[in-house]
Amino acid sequence: MDKQQQTELEAAAFRRLVKHLDGRKDVQNIDLMILAGFCRNCLSKWYKAAADEQNVDISYEDACEQVYGMPYAEWKANHQQKATPEQLAAFDKIKKPE
Template structure:
């Protein structure tokens, strides 16, 4: 990402950014077929990362509360009703993808 792209992103009005974030979260809540392990393998982040990021941004709830906001249900319910076991290939793809993440 270039410095120019970062400036444009930083200048995005907060209400627009918030609306886009909420749309992303609702999309992920609807598309529970997109498993977290697959998101991690492709993009290097998942729903749990989003929960961590809202905490980093100032959300006052604990990790479980943040995950409930993002998943739309308690984590235990998500795991029981939505999460499938990860394959060795998915784990390997996740590890390779996460290795590409940069620290901002």
């Protein structure tokens, strides 16, 4: 596999991940953080960092829109639920292991 093929495969995998997450709006970012240690916001930050490394001018808000498929504020208003006490406790536990 050459470098171009590798890049194209990585890009396709990223697009598939974003599409998968888009189909699972019921899965909250806090759930992803608890289970996997990353969330949609992390992907947005990584996207922005990659753009910065390539000297591509993109705002964090635009990076979020690439991941969320809409402005983050809109996604938050339509899909983000208030974290439950159980979710907050689980998140606290992964941040501060016993």
